[in-house]
Amino acid sequence: MKNRLKVLRAERDMTQADLAQELEVSRQTINAIEKGKFDPSLPLAFKMSTLFKLPIEEIFDNSASE
Template sequence: MKNRLKVLRAERDWTQADLAAELDVSRQTINAIEKGKFDPSLPLAFKAARLFGLTIEDIFIDESGAE
């Protein structure tokens, strides 16, 4: 699953550590999500969406249905 976390973070001039602190997770987890190596749970995705004032679909792009 692709996501725009890195872009959204860069727009706000936040580091991975800053975002991790806001979402109550480790920096490694933010890094893994940004690289697409780990898909966050729904609660974490909602938390990120609330933080950026966006919807989940604005941040995370589901590619499983795309052909």
């Protein structure tokens, strides 16, 4: 699934490691999500939504899989 995680992270001047620490996951997980190789669970998506103060649909783009 496409997402804006890399852009949102860059806007906040965060590294993958910083974001991983905030979300309590590994850096590999953040990297895999950014590259669209792995789709996060709903709880993790909500954590991202809370962290970036954005609705989930503004972080993830589900149009490709519809």
